[in-house]
Each structure stands twice: as structure tokens, then as C-alpha cells.
Amino acid sequence: xxxxxxxxxxxxxxxxxxxxxxxxxxxxxxxxxxxxxxxxxxxxxxxxxxxxxxxxxxxxxxxxxxxxxxxxxxxxxxxxxxxxxxxxxxxxxxxxxxxxxxxxxxxxxxxxxxxxxxxxxxxxxxxxxxxxxxxxxxxxxxxxxxxxxxxxxxxxxxxxxxxxxxxxxxxxxxxxxxxxxxxxxxxxxxxxxxxxxxxxxxxxxxxxxxxxxxxxxxxxxxxxxxxxxxxxxxxxxxxxxxxxxxxxxxxxxxxxxxx
Numbered sequence: 058x059x060x061x062x063x064x065x066x067x068x069x070x071x072x073x074x075x076x077x078x079x080x081x082x083x084x085x086x087x088x089x090x091x092x093x094x095x096x097x098x099x100x101x102x103x104x105x106x107x108x109x110x111x112x113x114x115x116x117x118x119x120x121x122x123x124x125x126x127x128x129x130x131x132x133x134x135x136x137x138x139x140x141x142x143x144x145x146x147x148x149x150x151x152x153x154x155x156x157x158x159x160x161x162x163x164x165x166x167x168x169x170x171x172x173x174x175x176x177x178x179x180x181x182x183x184x185x186x187x188x189x190x191x192x193x194x195x196x197x198x199x200x201x202x203x204x205x206x207x208x209x210x211x212x213x214x215x216x217x218x219x220x221x222x223x224x225x226x227x228x229x230x231x232x233x234x235x236x237x238x239x240x241x242x243x244x245x246x247x248x249x250x251x252x253x254x255x256x257x258x259x260x261x262x263x264x265x266x267x268x269x270x271x272x273x274x275x276x277x278x279x280x281x282x283x284x285x286x287x288x289x290x291x292x293x294x295x296x297x298x299x300x301x302x303x304x305x306x307x308x309x310x311x312x313x314x315x316x
Contacts, residue, residue, distance in 0.1 A: 061085040061176070062107035067097030067123060068138070069116050073161070077110050077138075080165045084172065094118040098126045106133045108172055113139040113150070121149050128154040134175045138163065151279050156232065157259070160272045174259040207242045210296045210312050212288075214242055223288070233258045234284045237277070241298065241308050250305040251277050281306060 064086035068074040074090050081088045089104050091097035094115040101109055109127065113120035124135060137150040140161045150158050157171050205217040214221050219235055221228045230238065240257040241249060249257075251274040258277060281298065288297055299309045 062087070063104050064088045064108040064110070064172075065097065065101050065104060065106040065133075066090045066110050067094065067100075067115070067120075068110065068112045069093060069114070070112070073112070073138075076165065077168070080168055081108070081110075081172070084169050092116075094120070094123040097123055101127050101131055101133065106131065108176070109133050109135045110168075111135055111137050111155075113137060121153050124150070124153040124155060134172070136168070136171060136175075151231075151233070151276065151283065154231075158272060158276050160270060171259060207239075209242060209308065212297060214239060228287055230284070230287060231280075233280050234287070237280055238284060238297075241306060244308060246308045246310065248301050248305055248307045252305075254281075254305065 061084065064081040066074055066077040066081065066088060068077060068090070069092050071092075074092065078088045078090055086108065089100050089106075091100045094117050097109075097111070097115075100106070109131075111120045111123055111127075115123065120137060120139070124137070127133065127135065134156045135154065136157045136159060137155045138159055138161060156175050159168060159171065205215060207214045207216075212221065212223050214235075216239060221230055221235065221238065236257050237254055240254065252269050254277045255269045255273045258280065259273075285292075285295075285298055290296060290298060295309050296312065297309050299307050301307055
């Protein structure tokens, strides 16, 4: 890879900062670095970064606040780096607008693969104007006349425009939430494991040997939780997403009264 644009490394540990700079430079980025959060925000702003690696534990302001500030003016891909993998940290990072989350210590090859996967996906997020008993039978989400469109139980997903609506009301989903929903709809009721969904989020659908960590799988669970909240799912009778305990998720069966 070469001439991929600008990457900014925001990291207070000099050894890790130098490692990240080397990995991204070898991948083909023009790399700039910052040792604290406030400096990092300004470097991202002035250098118009395409990719940002961001440590959570910075000496001045934490990575979550840095990310919130960056998201006020930039749609750069952001990878959070941290030694912590607890779900509240994952939730905070993803809700603040992170595209991915990697635990320390990380493997340089993994970071490079994650960044490459992110850059294969659309940069924009979907915009909005305003904000266990099921019947037997096939579950498959039916395509409309245009094969880029899927509908199921009142939900319509258009892959070309990356838009989702329920009974005409547009939903604002992140890239990852959209990709997860798209994979589950295409699955037509087949169970998708957490590993399958990690690959969907990372863009590695055909790389079966890609390394997947526990933090990756927890991140998928957080994305699914956020997706359910936006869909206003009833936990007792889900209309779109069902949990398969110990395995993953699948599309809920088609309801007779819905398209």
C-alpha cells in the first residue's frame, strides 16, 4: 500500500508511539504524532487526518474526550488503543465514534490489517432528519425489485445508499451497526457467530484465519446492543434480532402481518 493519506498517532508512551509511526509509515501513510490529547486534536485538525490511532490513557484529557472533540470536525477513521477491555470502555469508545478498538499489547500486522479493512468501507455515517415463541416457516428477508434493498418486518435496508428505515422513519446508524444489520438480513435467519460478525465489522468476511480476540467479540455485543436500542427492540419479543445463547445472533422470523 502507498500514498494512503495522513495518519495521526496520539500516544504518550514513546516506545508505542514510535512503533505505531513505523507501522503506519510502512503501510504508506504520511504520519504525524502527538504525545497528549490536546495536541493530538490540533494535529488531526491541521493535518486533515484520514486515520487516527488514539490511546485512551493520555496525560491531560482522556481518549474518550479527545475522540468527542475530533468527531466535531472530522470523519477520520479512529482506532482506540488501550490495555483495558472492560465493556464500559468498549461502549464509551464506540458510542463516542470510534471505528475500531484494539487491546495492548497488539501485533503490528493486526493493526495494519484492521486499518486496511476500515479503509475499504464507506467513510460516511448514515444521516437522519430527526431523530420465545415464533411461528414456524421460512425467515428469509425478502429483497425488493432492486437487489440492493432488503426488507423484513417493516424494516427496509438499502445497501446502495446505506440507509435504513422502519415504516418510513430513517434511522441513524454507524458504519458498524449498518454492516452488522446488513449481514444478519442477508443471512435470512441463519445463525451468525460473534466471529462472523467481527469479520463483517472489520471487512474480513473471507479471511477465515483472521485473529479475533475476546475484545473484538465484546465490541460486536456492544454494537448489537446499540443497534437494538435504535431499533427500539422489545427484548421479550424481538422483531429483528434474536440472540442465540453462547453462539451469536440471527434474524428474527418474519411476522405474518408484516412484509
